[in-house]
Amino acid sequence: MNKTSVLFVCLGNICRSPTAHAVFQSMVQTRALAEQVTVDSAGTGDWHLGHAPDRRTSAVAAERGYPMDDLRARLVEPGDFEQFDYIVAMDEENLANLRAMCPADYHGNLGLFLDYSVNPEYADTNAVPDPYYGGDNGFTLVLDLVEDASAGLLDHIAAQL
Ligand code: 4NP
Numbered sequence: 001m002n003k004t005s006v007l008f009v010c011l012g013n014i015c016r017s018p019t020a021h022a023v024f025q026s027m028v029q030t031r032a033l034a035e036q037v038t039v040d041s042a043g044t045g046d047w048h049l050g051h052a053p054d055r056r057t058s059a060v061a062a063e064r065g066y067p068m069d070d071l072r073a074r075l076v077e078p079g080d081f082e083q084f085d086y087i088v089a090m091d092e093e094n095l096a097n098l099r100a101m102c103p104a105d106y107h108g109n110l111g112l113f114l115d116y117s118v119n120p121e122y123a124d125t126n127a128v129p130d131p132y133y134g135g136d137n138g139f140t141l142v143l144d145l146v147e148d149a150s151a152g153l154l155d156h157i158a159a160q161l
Pocket of ligand 1: 010012013016130
């Protein structure tokens with residue numbers, strides 16, 4: 001049985017990537033793929049190491065039934081490129097930081113999360129916008145974008161299992 005591992009990456013690992021982690025994990029469980037697909041998240045910045053997700057993030061996620069109580073921020077580390085088949089960046093800046101760390105012999109898929117969007121409404125959007133310094137609407141938009149791209153990414157992975 002093939003197994004696939006997915007790492008979601010943003011800047012602080014307290015807003016966007018934990019949202020993706022929780023939503024994608026929930027979809028994996030709903031589709032009974034937990035034995036085959038493993039999920040984690042990390043950040044490229046070290047301000048919030050060990051912290052739980054931002055309260056605004058966990059509040060909107062809880063409204064849609066995605067628990068994230070167990071998540072804690074960590075940094076992307078070199079070993080992640082040995083462990084993860086998919087390393088998925090929330091925006092171009094995260095992707096550039098990951099490319100700078102990525103070993104030349106990495107054989108996985110390093111790319112942008114929104115490349116897996118399915119809703120045509122998001123066809124021209126290539127970044128999950130950083131909500132940290134903005135209002136509550138930003139956190140809802142993160143969740144909308146993450147739900148859509150998670151469905152697309154899981155379809156893509158499930159087709160190859
Ligand atoms: P995230 O959001 O990258 O989606 O977790 C941020 C969280 C914290 C900061 C920036 C972005 N910060 O500058 O502390």
